[in-house]
Amino acid sequence: MEKPVIILGAKGIAHPALEIFNSNNVDVYGFLEEDEELHGKEINVVPVLGHPEDDGYLKLIGKKCEAFVAVDDYKYRQFLVKLLNERRKVQPINAIHKTSYISTDSTMGHGNFINARVIIGAGTELGHHGIYHSGVLIDHKVTIGDFVQIGAGAVVNSGVKVEEGAFIGSGVTIVSGVKIGKNARVGAGSVVVADVEEESTVFGNPAKPVKP
The missing domain is CATH 2.160.10.10 (Hexapeptide repeat proteins)
Structure with a gap:
């Protein structure tokens, strides 16, 4: 995989998802997380950039980055997948x-x-x-x-x-x-x-x- 990945979510399965991508030599550009207290922090030197609905970061997905949804909650996971489908016309990749x-x-x-x-x-x-x-x-x-x-x-x-x-x-x-x-x-x-x-x-x- 040539493109880096943006991970939506910075809790739950986000950390092991980062480990999966790292172990497969896939670069992770950053995390997008709704909890503002995590913005600006890092997970294994990878930054939590901002909110998943921020177009400034979402616009990177598609041409420059792939996306993976690392959210355990079923309903919120559905919401983020729909967001990527409708606003970026992409499907999340597998981890x-x-x-x-x-x-x-x-x-x-x-x-x-x-x-x-x-x-x-x-x-x-x-x-x-x-x-x-x-x-x-x-x-x-x-x-x-x-x-x-x-x-x-x-x-x-x-x-x-x-x-x-x-x-x-x-x-x-x-x-x-x-x-x-x-x-x-x-x-x-x-x-x-x-x-x-x-x-x-x-x-x-x-x-x-x-x-x-």
Whole structure:
């Protein structure tokens, strides 16, 4: 990659995203962050330049710089992706750690964060703007929608379908063939043996619905 990267967001996954780009010899120009208290500060000598909606910095994205959205919050991540799509006519790039393994028979969209030791199996389809934390194992023939977040060490077995906006906590195991519905949440350490309805939250071994 010849162009440097501007990272939108300076908290959460922003620091490991910087490490990913550095490890792949990709220059990071700076961070854009909504928290004004971080403006002018540095993360590993890379400056926090200003606000993500500042046209003075946004205009660099496209011709001079690539962009990556390093925001954990689902709704704000969506907002920033839409901002880049509409105002700069670009898609965020992927941040892929060099120790991850991604099958040559899998497919992947834009703007994904794939941290250290993530394994993506054959025939798997990853959507756009997902977050895959360290050590996630995704077996073969899995389908994952856009804006999904999967916590460190989670295991997603073959044939699973995870729909848009779902959150899967650290250490979760999802057995083969299960469907996780849109915007569903699976608590850390859970073992999911049956389908999870959209917008619902489950937890435990076996995972069961959590009442509001």
